[in-house]
Amino acid sequence: MTTVTEQPNARTSSSSGGPGDRPTVSGGSGRGSGGGAAWLRRAPLLPALLFTIVMTQLPFLATLVISFMHYQAYAPDSHGFAGFSNFKAVFQSADLRSSALTTVYLTVTVVLVSLVLGMGIALLLNRSFFGRGIVRTMIITPFLVVPVAAALFFKHGIFNPSSGLINGVISWVWGLFGDTTPPAPDWLSQFPLLSVELQLIWQWTPFMTLILLAGLQSRSHDVLEAAAVDGAGPWRTFASITLPHMRQYLELAGLLGSIYVVQNFDSVFTITSGSLGTANLPYTVYTTVFNAQDYGLASAQGVIVVIASIGIATLALRTVFSLFQPEGAR
Amino acid sequence: MTTTDPATTNDAPVTRPTATRRPRRRPRGSAITGLAAWAVGFTFVLPVLWMALTSLHTEADAGAGRPQVFASLTFANYSDFFSGGGADPWPPIINSATAAILSTLLVLVLAVPAAYALSVKPIEKWTDVMFFFLSTKMLPMVAGLLPVYLIAQKTGLLDNITFLILIYTAMNLPIAVWMMRSFLAEIPPALFEAAEIDGAGLVTILRKIVVPLSAPGMAATALICFIFSWNELLFAKSLTGTVAGTAPVFLTSFVTSQGLFLAQVSAAAIVVSLPVLIAGFAAQDKLVQGLSLGAVK
Known part of the structure; x- marks a missing residue:
């Protein structure tokens, strides 16, 4: 909902005409009614631009302002300037520190594991085998289940100690060996964070796979052929050609994945309701707004989430930009 | 590990078409590649398949503990969902x-x-x-x-x-x-x-x-x-x-x-x-x- 102020594309405006292949219309340099013509060109853009500015920039400004105010829903008349006290409260609260740590831990684990799995699956899918299209569709499917629905089913149908699939399969396998007392761990209370992570890894691996597969398929065929002619084996080709080429796709998948997973609310809300150390920052902001109803504090949390995300966002924008350059220059 | 020699998979036609955008040939996978891909695909789709199958089971079969893969199927859950006693969806x-x-x-x-x-x-x-x-x-x-x-x-x-x-x-x-x-x-x-x-x-x-x-x-x-x-x-x-x-x-x-x-x-x-x-x-x-x-x- 908010924007980063630092944009990595400052260099384009100075380069001649930017990466576009069509001439840019200069502002007021047209003949006669040049200014009017330039505005006529801009006119189709303006509704979308204005709408986006109003809907995404103003709420963030409001969050910034409220974060410096005493503002509780229970005491609507006692608004006032609070200085940094909301921010101080955020940093002094052990709950909030732990939710920040949980967010980092959850995001890093889910993104790294999904990236590694995604890379492996993309390499498999890039080869031809019987039923490749069907397997690709099977891999995408987790991403096409409504996230709440998926989280809900994982909670009750996969992790549940008595009716869940995991313990069901354990009990079936143990039963094959005549063991009537199989272990039945209560996943959600014994491994709450792992349970959330498993569901998210399942959901996000397809995303990584799709981006990385697109990257693999954009490798130059001539270079691959040249490598084969020069006698490069599969491992050498992977290390010297595929990996360097894939770097920006891995970065993009990892950064975009991080942006989405940092924001995750659905899984934490559904699977554990933020209990047992699984509350991440979005969940905490949500409960501060609607349970504690401390709006000043919630805004300070929001501002901190944004500041923490600016680093990821800047890197992500830079990566998108580097992918965007060759496309525009074609 | 596989019997396919990488060199044989690359026997490209001698005269390459000169067009820059010729159809891509994918590297041919071995049988093991195919099996691995199918196994991974099945793992990822399994929770969705299981969800679909469970939705067609009775509550008793769904909550039985051991997976009841071949239990009898019923649409009762769907009709209950739309016109049961619960909230109108x-x-x-x-x-x-x-x-x-x-x-x-x-x-x-x-x-x-x-x-x-x-x-x-x-x-x-x-x-x-x-x-x-x-x-x-x-x-x-x-x-x-x-x-x-x-x-x-x-x-x-x-x-x-x-x-x-x-x-x-x-x-x-x-x-x-x-x-x-x-x-x-x-x-x-x-x-x-x-x-x-x-x-x-x-x-x-x-x-x-x-x-x-x-x-x-x-x-x-x-x-x-x-x-x-x-x-x-x-x-x-x-x-x-x-x-x-x-x-x-x-x-x-x-x-x-x-x-x-x-x-x-x-x-x-x-x-x-x-x-x-x-x-x-x-x-x-x-x-x-x-x-x-x-x-x-």
Whole structure:
């Protein structure tokens, strides 16, 4: 909902005409009614631009302002300037520190594991085998289940100690060996964070796979052929050609994945309701707004989430930009 | 490990076609590649298959502990879901459809002209505008939650689907601008020049050239915006109540339920996911473009 102020594309405006292949219309340099013509060109853009500015920039400004105010829903008349006290409260609260740590831990684990799995699956899918299209569709499917629905089913149908699939399969396998007392761990209370992570890894691996597969398929065929002619084996080709080429796709998948997973609310809300150390920052902001109803504090949390995300966002924008350059220059 | 010699898989035709865009040949995989891929694919789809199968079982079979793969099938959970004693699922489903479809239409109405101004006749500093749009998707939506909630409260739009439509439009507009720009950039510029010489105005160009020629791209963009809107939970949960609650909000009522109800939950999850599954399979080829915010084709 908010924007980063630092944009990595400052260099384009100075380069001649930017990466576009069509001439840019200069502002007021047209003949006669040049200014009017330039505005006529801009006119189709303006509704979308204005709408986006109003809907995404103003709420963030409001969050910034409220974060410096005493503002509780229970005491609507006692608004006032609070200085940094909301921010101080955020940093002094052990709950909030732990939710920040949980967010980092959850995001890093889910993104790294999904990236590694995604890379492996993309390499498999890039080869031809019987039923490749069907397997690709099977891999995408987790991403096409409504996230709440998926989280809900994982909670009750996969992790549940008595009716869940995991313990069901354990009990079936143990039963094959005549063991009537199989272990039945209560996943959600014994491994709450792992349970959330498993569901998210399942959901996000397809995303990584799709981006990385697109990257693999954009490798130059001539270079691959040249490598084969020069006698490069599969491992050498992977290390010297595929990996360097894939770097920006891995970065993009990892950064975009991080942006989405940092924001995750659905899984934490559904699977554990933020209990047992699984509350991440979005969940905490949500409960501060609607349970504690401390709006000043919630805004300070929001501002901190944004500041923490600016680093990821800047890197992500830079990566998108580097992918965007060759496309525009074609 | 495999018996296939890598050299034999590369016996390319001696005379290569000179065209730069010849059809790609994929490296041929061995039987082990195929088996591994099928095993991985099955693992990923298994929870969804299990959810579908469980939704067709009785509660007793669904909660039996050991997986009852071959238990008898029944549609009772679906008929219970729609006309059982529980809350009526139709209002939330209709709310979700309304929010997703109307916000998608609004997104297209705003994004197509914007993409035109950013690709066909690019305005000054069009890349800056593109990256502004993208940057709005980069930071957590939750940071805007409180002001949006307060505005809805002050304007009496709490629990009103109209407000949710506006939020979803803002949420998806940047993706749509990026996607539509790349589709419009593929239309030959000569068409626009010819239309201009014939005296066609902006509206005519949009109606007669842009919309027909980018129809497949528009359809893919629309499907992806539809999916994101349909899936959204945080804002729907925060801004709606009993009147405008959407399908994901309806599903959260199952979060804390107890007792034998797994089959019921599965049926509900399948019903709510079905529109997204259909839209997603229809947009499969363009999915990566939407998910990467237009950065990857």
